[in-house]
Amino acid sequence: MGKLIAKEKAIVVPGEVLAEGMDHLPGSGTYREGERILAGKLGLTYIDGRTIKLISLSGRYIPKRNDTIIGKVTDVLMSGWRIEINSPYTAMLSMKDATSDFIAKGADLTKYFNLGDHLVTKIVNVTSQKLVDVSMKGPGLRKLHGGRILEVNTNKVPRVIGKQGSMVTMIKDATGCRITVGQNGLIWIDGEPKMELTAVKTIQKIAEESHLSGLTDKIKAYLDKETKK
């Protein structure tokens, strides 16, 4: 009647047969071809009832509405700024979304945000052609000062944040660093040099081992070891 071929949490390659028969449903990252369900990318299998999904292991950030991301100002225009967001698609921050203050027409926009500034912003709209609008109006959204920016693959961000922020909180507590994680894979870290480096190495370790089990315990042990030095 139907046969599940792929195991749970298995790494599969594009075209690999995940199931045969009509019993199962193709979830995200998979597709149906006749009687079979095949993998539609390199991914980790996740079986949710009758649906087979794939969790992405790699791939660039594709902007999504409501994501909080870190971007860099690459252009100051007449009525806004162009923001690079570590994606094939750039974002626009228009004057009206920049601040609750009133900005007069013809004002010098560089006084607010200048080339090279890193901003924590929120995506408010993505069109079908992937034109992206962002806003700085909202809690936690701000220009970043000092610190450093680390880049990890966007697909690892959920593991870096952890359930209800538990992982990133653990790192903050252990290193005393301020950390802001963007959904687009850019992460801001600010702290004392040695602790900053520990935070960076910890996050890189999470990214490398994100698909393995027992990650939380491993990271806790790693942080304990590194911060006792």
Add this chain to the structure above:
Amino acid sequence: MYRDLKEHVIKLLKADTRLDGRKPLEFRKPVTVEYGVSKTAEGSAKVKIGGTEVIVGVKLEIMEPYPDTPDKGTIMVGAELLPLSNPEFESGPPGIQAIELARVVDRGIRESKALDFKKLCIKEGEKIWCVVIDICSINDEGNLLDASALAALAALKDARFPKFDGDKVDYAEKTDEKLPLSREPLPVTVIKIGDNFIVDPLTDEEKVIEARLTVASTKEGNLCAMQKGGDAPLTTDEISKMVDIAVDKAKELRGAL
């Protein structure tokens, strides 16, 4: 564009550390050299410094000597910063960065007379060997120049003459004869950011350099080529310090060969 990054790099340097926790004058570990990575080349080597990876191939070609040096062979160095290795590199003819890299490596070898050009002469006035060195970047995580220079030296050591019957070259057969190579000239680049010197820059550090000095030295510690880059000027005192660092580091890198 990189104001924040520069401030942060300088802040770390004042704490005697860098973005990856290294000391300012520390090279990434490991530095590895693999010989003979291309069987179609007469000599080849692959060098890794940290994550930066470069392959160099040596081909030996027969040509007519230059009119003013009828009894001497010669070298030619080309570098391709392949788009494979860095999202910012574009396809097409070598840009100025690749050209400068090739010329600096060339000078180090040529001016130190590391290759005995007279021994590369086959028939005076008619036939000489040209040693063609081609540098190809594979993964750029900073410091392509030093990695390329080390790989070029290793590829020259790896090279063997192809079979030559006096008329035609048989590239399919190699002899045991090595190139007439000595002195092992090796360039090392020293970088100035703020009041600090570093070696072996990461990609992010390369974005904020103020000045750089590449110094090629021989095994004996003599200087055989130099190149200053970057927008900021250097005092003679700084130059003196940077030369010492480069010579010292070259000794260390030669250990990987």
Add this chain to the structure above:
Amino acid sequence: MMAYEKRAHGRGFDDLREITAKVGVIPRADGSAYFKIGGTAAYAAVYGPRNLYPRFLQNPQTGILRCHYNMMPFSGKGERVRPGGSRRSKEISLVTEKAITPVLNLEDYPNSVVDVFIELPETAAGSRCAGICAASMALADAGLNMKDLVAAISVGKVGDKIVVDLNTEEEAYEDGSVDIPIAMLPSNGRITLLQMDGELKKEELMQALEKGKKALLKIYDIQKNALKEKYQVEENV
């Protein structure tokens, strides 16, 4: 016609040369791979999807694939190859694009480009096929939406024998040599690259294709394992 009796190193007529495949060899790239078969090696690096310039090339309905095939100057079997590409490398870039495009879901990436760079440090016949094998692993490594991998190999006829994976001497065999590079989608056996140099009867062609398909499934296994291996990190017990 002289009977072609023996292949070098005792290789069977249906056998492949020794293969090495590795994924993730160029960390700077979004995806990368190395594929070596006999004396032919290819690096492939994928950058994308990413911004496409100039703007007029952008397609609002789909992303585009650009393949750039290049031989390093020291990779030819004889003299140095002048850098800068040639008509041959442009043609190979094109057939590589055509061989791979059918598996990619480029409509998921409007207005963008996926760049694949293929560089060969050494070649000994079968270079375009090695490039396609490396490129397909690199695209999967880059996390692109794709229906299948692509495997490629040269089949053909040397003297009187149908063979798989011709080496340099066989390509140049004096007593008749036919070289047929093919690429296939392993999940359904469809062919996306087919070229031929030489003279052949139709039955011989069909025979060569069947042998090729069998060999390509072996290559697919190797590509699959290389991709999975990258993610097999030693678990601390």
